[in-house]
Amino acid sequence: MAADARVLEDLRAAILRGEFAPRQRLVEAELCERFDASRFAVRAALQALEADGLVERQRNVGARIREIGIEEAVEISEVRQVVEGLIARRAAERASDAEAEALATIGREMHAAVAAGEVGEYSDLNARLHSTLRDIACHEKANGIIAHLHGQMVRHQFALSHQPGRSKVSVWQHQAIIDAVVARDGDAAEAAMRAHIASVIEALRAIATP
């Protein structure tokens, strides 16, 4: 039992892994076979995923992967800008010495990864930096919203991280965030985070109009 939850997690992971194309139809019967589950479980998963904003459903038509256009990705990033700003501020206000040191270490590893041209490694470190900040901020609601928004951005996030030359710019933005948190300067941390995501938004718009 609890096949419900398993299907939900598997399907969500598959979507986040990019195994389905935007606007691709998700036929219940197919998902039943793929995940070896009853239609009941599949339906529940689809309903949950709809609330998550990952799929959209039309009555009597079915479910499909929701397509997130550039305009919507920009809106999502604008919200992320302020909410991650809040997280950065809280992190600066609450970081212990050990936590500050952990951030500084990530910063050093980022510089090393950029110098070595390791884009995959840098992308991982990027995720780890933001996640560490969330852990320090310890703000359930803000963290939840970021997770929610992040799920809808995966496709664009992927495109961004493979933008050549971006890491050389963003590494210093990341460093500014780290420095502000280490200095326990909430205002500066929020400002640095906002500036960082502002540059992400710019890059998003640049992708839109090549």
Place this chain on the structure above:
Amino acid sequence: MAADARVLEDLRAAILRGEFAPRQRLVEAELCERFDASRFAVRAALQALEADGLVERQRNVGARIREIGIEEAVEISEVRQVVEGLIARRAAERASDAEAEALATIGREMHAAVAAGEVGEYSDLNARLHSTLRDIACHEKANGIIAHLHGQMVRHQFALSHQPGRSKVSVWQHQAIIDAVVARDGDAAEAAMRAHIASVIEALRAIATP
């Protein structure tokens, strides 16, 4: 047909109207009778409401109204602080002359309501001000998140609006927001909105420790 959606909306409205006490159990059979719907529709509604954060469910135990403590209400307000800040900024950047005038009118009506001691009227105007700002900002994602957070706050919002003397303080904060938007000053609008919600958070904390 579409009994599903009706039950969801009715039940959500009932919860938002405060017809259920926090942690009150929501037995499926009872809801079936009350809304004259099938268990199927009720289950779907409960699942959706769980995603909304209005009810919580335990496997094989059932659903109950989620209790939102002061600490969580503060967290919610902290997120609202930055997201409504974003909305205020956008509103200042995008407001047409007609929209600015509409805001100014709401401001005048607020002062009148406070002078007349009409707390219900003032509460309505408060909702209308924020909603008008959202319309002007025209930011789907931000508006959606605010709606989401607002739903979880209704109970505390009610307690706040009946706090004697609050309107005399908040009316000037509201006026500051309106002035900033009318002056098309995004920075000031965001700052004013943040200050306003900071005072809401303070009031929340004051309720917690009487």
Place this chain on the structure above:
DNA sequence: CCGACCTGTATTGTCGACAATATTGTCGAT
């Protein structure tokens, strides 16, 4: 040749019945 209609098929929506599980109440032993 084109458009409207109509029928067949694929897919989702709805339901009622049954199974699984937690909660509550009862009984006996210590």
Place this chain on the structure above:
DNA sequence: ATCGACAATATTGTCGACAATACAGGTCGG
């Protein structure tokens, strides 16, 4: 009298079958 185990009940979880609906392709009339 209190505690534990066990049975009874209430409630939710799961499923398969059927109904309702939308879509595609073909057919008929103009």
